[in-house]
Structure formats: structure tokens, C-alpha cells
Amino acid sequence: MTPMGRVTLATRIYAPEPAAAAFRLRALATALVNEGLSVTVLTSRAPLRGGERGEHSSGVDVRRFPVLRDRTGSVRGYVPYLSFDIPLFFRMLVAPRPDVVVVEPPPTTGLAVRLACAIRRVPYVYYAADIWSDASAALAPRFVVRALRALESWVMRGAASVIAVTDGVAERAKELGARGVRLVRNGIDTAVFTPAGSAHPNAPTAPYVVYAGTMSQWQGAEVFVRAMALVREKVPDAVLVYLGQGASWQTIEREARKLPDGGRCVRMLPPVPPAEASAWLRGARAALVSMRPGAGYDMAFPTKILAGLASGAPVLYAGSGVARTVVAQQGLGRTADWDDESVAAEMVTMLEKALDGEERRQLARWVDANASWTARASEAAKIIRGALPEGAR
Structure with missing residues (x-):
């Protein structure tokens, strides 16, 4: 099948980085390709330690850019986020124009995507794995939480659709003004995570x-x-x-x-x-x-x-x-x-x-x-296909 629509995934982490969101998005990219769409991933340069180092091909064009990481190798904290988000804005302006963009939190990444998509007149889908302003409420100053909530609401309100991973996230997204909220629960790759086989050779012999x-x-x-x-x-x-x-x-x-x-x-x-x-x-x-x-x-x-x-x-x-x-x-x-x-x-x-x-x-x-990822990613891919302009579906 010749790819019709062009989808860009904007995410600070992507496989092979060892994080649940990274592999969820890889499964999504594969499902989008299976839907007959061409997929480009704009992400960060993966750390060299720990895990697979090769790119996931399967028709997905992964484009990486350097990013600041903390001492554990994570992209975490406002400065590391901005080290990805600011270049992302310009990368989206100069990249070939997609038909739809899928963006993963944090909301600062959503801000970069909404601004770039507004300039290029491209719809975007916000994949809400959680509500960042709620999660920050117990740890951040009140003025920071208010600012983050306003930003998160603005990003969600601009999305053609919001994909939520739980009922609670879906309800909060609606309260923040999101439209077109769809529920796609989390999943896992059951071909990789399996009870078949032996325990790790370095595992303790004790319980x-x-x-x-x-x-x-x-x-x-x-x-x-x-x-x-x-x-x-x-x-x-x-x-x-x-x-x-x-x-x-x-x-x-x-x-x-x-x-x-x-x-x-x-x-x-x-x-x-x-x-x-x-x-x-x-x-x-x-x-x-x-x-x-x-x-x-x-x-x-x-x-x-x-x-x-x-x-x-x-x-x-x-x-x-x-x-x-x-x-x-x-x-x-x-x-x-x-x-x-x-x-x-x-x-x-x-x-x-x-x-x-x-x-x-x-x-x-x-x-x-x-909770098989194959089924979950296929659900999400169909929602994203629905956000494509009529002629690109």
C-alpha cells in the first residue's frame, strides 16, 4: 500500500530508550505504518548506555537531535525539556509539511507543537498519558502549577483530538477544555514481555x-x-x-x-x-x-x-x-x-x-x-487517521 497521509510524532523520548512511553510510541508508529501512513519521528538523541542502539526501521523515519540529560541519563526538568522543545519548534518549521502531528507531554512540548502547527496550518493530536499540572500540584509552587495548568489547557484546547490513557485522564482533559477526547488504555508488547523462557542468568537464587x-x-x-x-x-x-x-x-x-x-x-x-x-x-x-x-x-x-x-x-x-x-x-x-x-x-x-x-x-x-500493545496502538492509529485532512486519509 502506497502511503497517503504523512504523520509526524514529536516526542522527547523514543525507542530504544528504556521507558514505557518510548515503546508505546514505537508501537504507535508501527501501527500508523500498517494503516498505510508515512511516519516521521522527531525526537532526542538516545543515550548510548543501556539497551538497544539500533533504529527501528519498518518504514519509520526517526530523526534525532541532541538534548540535555540529567546525571541519570533522563530528559527530566524544565531546562532539559526546553533543550528539546525550542529546537523542536524550528525543526518542525523546516521539515517537510506533515498532514497531522502527534505530540507527547510535557505541555512545553505541546506549546512548541501548537505554535509550529498554527504557522503551518497543520492539525495535531495530543497523546495525554497523564495530567502534568495535577501531578505538579503537590511539589511545585502554586503560581507554577497555575501557569502549567493554563498552558496544558491551551495546548489541549488546540488539539484536533486528545488521546487519554485512563478514564480519569479523559475526564480531566475535558475539564481543561479538550475536545474530541478519546480513551486508549495503556498496553504492553506481549511478544517481548512473556512468561515463556527462563529467568535472567544474573538473578538471585534466593527469593x-x-x-x-x-x-x-x-x-x-x-x-x-x-x-x-x-x-x-x-x-x-x-x-x-x-x-x-x-x-x-x-x-x-x-x-x-x-x-x-x-x-x-x-x-x-x-x-x-x-x-x-x-x-x-x-x-x-x-x-x-x-x-x-x-x-x-x-x-x-x-x-x-x-x-x-x-x-x-x-x-x-x-x-x-x-x-x-x-x-x-x-x-x-x-x-x-x-x-x-x-x-x-x-x-x-x-x-x-x-x-x-x-x-x-x-x-x-x-x-x-x-492490554496487548498491538490492539492498543491500532486503536490510537485509527484516531490519528481520523484527524487527517479529508484527502490524506
């Missing part, structure tokens, strides 16, 4: 649990290392593994050093490719997921949950919100309050009993039925 993904101040992943002092009283050989990066890394390191064994029961590893992360999860007694209460993310459904389940690991979710409800109601693992004692009690329960092979396959089947 272990894994936190795989970003460790930001919103997630509060340090609750698990703090709980380990209590856990080791009941399960002396238990091991806690962190795979990833983020603003909480140093906090977790400090908390690990406070443990009676000096932190030897805690392994902290940099981001790894998805298949390798799945191997770690495959042998774990639990996939750990947390969301700090009151941080504005109660409406979120972290992709870490799906990565664990698809790999056959039950979830231990610490925090509140919609994700806790789903894990509890669907029998996908156990839930805890976001505090040391509650987390430790549930972690001990999961460390003391390993699931058998059929139980792990059952968890993976739930993901196949409810």
Missing part, C-alpha cells in the same frame, strides 16, 4: 522482587527499600532488585546503606532492554509498583503493572488510585498502603510463596486479553 522502571519523586519507589529492614526479619535471604533510573535513585541508595547488612540485599541496576527486564521479572516473586499518594497520579495506571503481569509476575502495588482497584479486583497480586509496615507485610507474603507455571501464565493471559 527476590523487582522494581523495573522510572524512579521519580511521584512514584516513591524508596518505600520498598525502607520496608526491607522488616522484610528481612521474616525472609532473611530476600533480595530487592531495582532496574531503571530517576530522581529517587540517590535516595534509594542512601536508604539501602542504612539496612543492617549495609544494603547487600539491594541490587540497583541501570535500565535494560525490554526482553532483559522481562527475564528479571519472570523469576521474581513480585513486580513492585508504587505511586505516592497525593502526588496527582491517582488516575494513572503504570505500565510497570503490565510488564510484570505479562512476564508472569504478580504485582505488589503500593499506593492508592485506580491501579490499586484494578489489581485488587482482578486478582493480579496484592496491594498495600504507601508505608513501610504495610508494604513489608505484603512483600513477605509474596516472597514466601512462589506461583506455579500455570498461575504465571494465567496472569500473562489477562494482559493478552486486556
Whole structure:
């Protein structure tokens, strides 16, 4: 099929960068190509460490530009965001004119896209994985939150369509003035995250649990290392593994050093490719997921949950919100309050009993039925096709 419409994806992160959004967008790009569209990705230069280094071809033209990263390699913080957003504005002005642009948060990237699209008279779709102004409310000064909310609302109101990943995000997007809000829930690549195969060769022989993904101040992943002092009283050989990066890394390191064994029961590893992360999860007694209460993310459904389940690991979710409800109601693992004692009690329960092979396959089947990326990306691609001008569909 000859490509008709031209789609540009504007995102600060893209595969092979080891982040859920990066692989979600790669799946979307592939789905758009399968819809018969030509796809260009305007993104940042990927870090050289950790993970795959090759470009994803499959008809997708990935164009990278240098960006400022923090000491963990993440594009996080206002200055790193602007180091991508400002060049993005000019890159969009000089690039071949697309028929539609898809933009990923933060809202500052949305600002660059809305301005460039207004100049070139191109519609855009805003892919709202979360509401940034709500997430900032507990951490930023009030005037910053008000400014961010006004910006986020302005960006959403200018979009031809807004794709929301949860019901809560969809409702908040409507409250902020978005039109054409469509719901496409998060998913995972079940061809990569799978219970089939063996555990990672470097995995502990003792019972272990894994936190795989970003460790930001919103997630509060340090609750698990703090709980380990209590856990080791009941399960002396238990091991806690962190795979990833983020603003909480140093906090977790400090908390690990406070443990009676000096932190030897805690392994902290940099981001790894998805298949390798799945191997770690495959042998774990639990996939750990947390969301700090009151941080504005109660409406979120972290992709870490799906990565664990698809790999056959039950979830231990610490925090509140919609994700806790789903894990509890669907029998996908156990839930805890976001505090040391509650987390430790549930972690001990999961460390003391390993699931058998059929139980792990059952968890993976739930993901196949409810959250396969192939189906999710196809849903999003059809919405984006609908935003194309009549002659380009």
C-alpha cells in the first residue's frame, strides 16, 4: 500500500530508550505504518548506555537531535525539556509539511507543537498519558502549577483530538477544555514481555522482587527499600532488585546503606532492554509498583503493572488510585498502603510463596486479553487517521 497521509510524532523520548512511553510510541508508529501512513519521528538523541542502539526501521523515519540529560541519563526538568522543545519548534518549521502531528507531554512540548502547527496550518493530536499540572500540584509552587495548568489547557484546547490513557485522564482533559477526547488504555508488547523462557542468568537464587522502571519523586519507589529492614526479619535471604533510573535513585541508595547488612540485599541496576527486564521479572516473586499518594497520579495506571503481569509476575502495588482497584479486583497480586509496615507485610507474603507455571501464565493471559500493545496502538492509529485532512486519509 502506497502511503497517503504523512504523520509526524514529536516526542522527547523514543525507542530504544528504556521507558514505557518510548515503546508505546514505537508501537504507535508501527501501527500508523500498517494503516498505510508515512511516519516521521522527531525526537532526542538516545543515550548510548543501556539497551538497544539500533533504529527501528519498518518504514519509520526517526530523526534525532541532541538534548540535555540529567546525571541519570533522563530528559527530566524544565531546562532539559526546553533543550528539546525550542529546537523542536524550528525543526518542525523546516521539515517537510506533515498532514497531522502527534505530540507527547510535557505541555512545553505541546506549546512548541501548537505554535509550529498554527504557522503551518497543520492539525495535531495530543497523546495525554497523564495530567502534568495535577501531578505538579503537590511539589511545585502554586503560581507554577497555575501557569502549567493554563498552558496544558491551551495546548489541549488546540488539539484536533486528545488521546487519554485512563478514564480519569479523559475526564480531566475535558475539564481543561479538550475536545474530541478519546480513551486508549495503556498496553504492553506481549511478544517481548512473556512468561515463556527462563529467568535472567544474573538473578538471585534466593527469593527476590523487582522494581523495573522510572524512579521519580511521584512514584516513591524508596518505600520498598525502607520496608526491607522488616522484610528481612521474616525472609532473611530476600533480595530487592531495582532496574531503571530517576530522581529517587540517590535516595534509594542512601536508604539501602542504612539496612543492617549495609544494603547487600539491594541490587540497583541501570535500565535494560525490554526482553532483559522481562527475564528479571519472570523469576521474581513480585513486580513492585508504587505511586505516592497525593502526588496527582491517582488516575494513572503504570505500565510497570503490565510488564510484570505479562512476564508472569504478580504485582505488589503500593499506593492508592485506580491501579490499586484494578489489581485488587482482578486478582493480579496484592496491594498495600504507601508505608513501610504495610508494604513489608505484603512483600513477605509474596516472597514466601512462589506461583506455579500455570498461575504465571494465567496472569500473562489477562494482559493478552486486556492490554496487548498491538490492539492498543491500532486503536490510537485509527484516531490519528481520523484527524487527517479529508484527502490524506
